[in-house]
Amino acid sequence: MTTQSFTEQDVESFFDQTTSTYLNFWDSSGVLHTGYFDGDDDHDYQAAAERTSDVVATEAGINASSYVLDVGCGCGPFLIYLAERFNCRGEGLDLSTERINFARGLLTGEHAGLNVNFTHGSATAMPYEDNTFTHVVSQDSLCLIPDKPKTHSEVFRVLQPGGVFAFSDFLQPKTDISERGRKHVYDRVRWNYGYSYLGYQQALEDAGFVVTHARNLEPQIRQTYRVIGKAATERAAETDDPAAREWMLGFAESCGEIEHAIDRGEFGWGIFVARKPA
Ligand SMILES: C[S@@+](CC[C@H](N)C(=O)[O-])C[C@H]1O[C@@H](n2cnc3c(N)ncnc32)[C@H](O)[C@@H]1O
Numbered sequence: 342m343t344t345q346s347f348t349e350q351d352v353e354s355f356f357d358q359t360t361s362t363y364l365n366f367w368d369s370s371g372v373l374h375t376g377y378f379d380g381d382d383d384h385d386y387q388a389a390a391e392r393t394s395d396v397v398a399t400e401a402g403i404n405a406s407s408y409v410l411d412v413g414c415g416c417g418p419f420l421i422y423l424a425e426r427f428n429c430r431g432e433g434l435d436l437s438t439e440r441i442n443f444a445r446g447l448l449t450g451e452h453a454g455l456n457v458n459f460t461h462g463s464a465t466a467m468p469y470e471d472n473t474f475t476h477v478v479s480q481d482s483l484c485l486i487p488d489k490p491k492t493h494s495e496v497f498r499v500l501q502p503g504g505v506f507a508f509s510d511f512l513q514p515k516t517d518i519s520e521r522g523r524k525h526v527y528d529r530v531r532w533n534y535g536y537s538y539l540g541y542q543q544a545l546e547d548a549g550f551v552v553t554h555a556r557n558l559e560p561q562i563r564q565t566y567r568v569i570g571k572a573a574t575e576r577a578a579e580t581d582d583p584a585a586r587e588w589m590l591g592f593a594e595s596c597g598e599i600e601h602a603i604d605r606g607e608f609g610w611g612i613f614v615a616r617k618p619a
Pocket residue numbers: 349352353356371372373374412413414415416419434435436437440462463464465479480481482483485486
């Protein structure tokens with residue numbers, strides 16, 4: 342088994358270089374996370390992705406007085422959804438300049454009045470004062486960060502006492518990953534390693550958090566990659582750009598492989614809620 346070790350710079354380059362391709366076949370409005378599907382017959386990605394946002398927001402307990410940081414906010418739709426739905430304030434932080442530029446572009450027209458900012462930067466060195474936010478949220482981003490303990494200490498630092506950290510993330514249920522799993526699940530997105538379901542909770546406790554809720558949700562990633570893999574194949578057939586077509590077909594192949602990786606216990610997904618002690 343070959344094991345790569347990706348840096349933050351590798352992750353940043355990957356997400357900068359692939360943003361327009363992802364928007365092309367996954368979701369042009371910039372929602373690029375796992376959907377919370379209503380079973381194997383549900384093929385509506387947009388509705389499923391909104392349901393995930395709804396679950397994370399509800400479990401976080403966000404309301405109009407919240408000041409929310411979305412770490413790894415990507416193209417920004419989750420934070421905009423929170424600000425519109427709850428009338429809360431928000432900051433979005435992401436390592437990809439391309440994604441932050443897209444997110445800023447959303448703050449026009451109907452979204453112009455929202456109390457939201459997007460900033461380029463890393464979760465390992467957050468540009469915010471101590472005890473700033475009532476909530477830190479994130480969807481499918483934290484696993485990509487090579488220095489996870491540093492991220493957890495940064496989230497702890499910027500949360501107010503009693504503040505809530507609520508997020509979804511990919512899991513590495515076991516340590517021994519096959520060559521195929523590494524190629525299609527991990528190296529594909531420049532992901533070094535993840536936590537198991539229980540290991541994640543331990544890591545949060547080691548950082549000083551009290552874990553209040555955790556859910557293991559493997560079936561949801563299975564259906565997300567089935568639906569998105571089909572979309573990638575369809576878009577590849579329509580595109581005139583040979584490089585984009587090849588990338589999308591490679592992605593669609595990886596979606597099939599991802600299901601096998603789940604079967605082998607090499608890939609998982611979960612939602613976690615933790616609190617910084619008051
Ligand atoms: C799978 S995407 C999810 C994006 C977004 N949360 C969503 O729901 O669409 C992962 C995101 O994590 C960001 N990311 C990776 N490493 C990061 C870091 N160290 N700090 C901040 N963001 C990071 C990437 O740039 C990318 O936008």
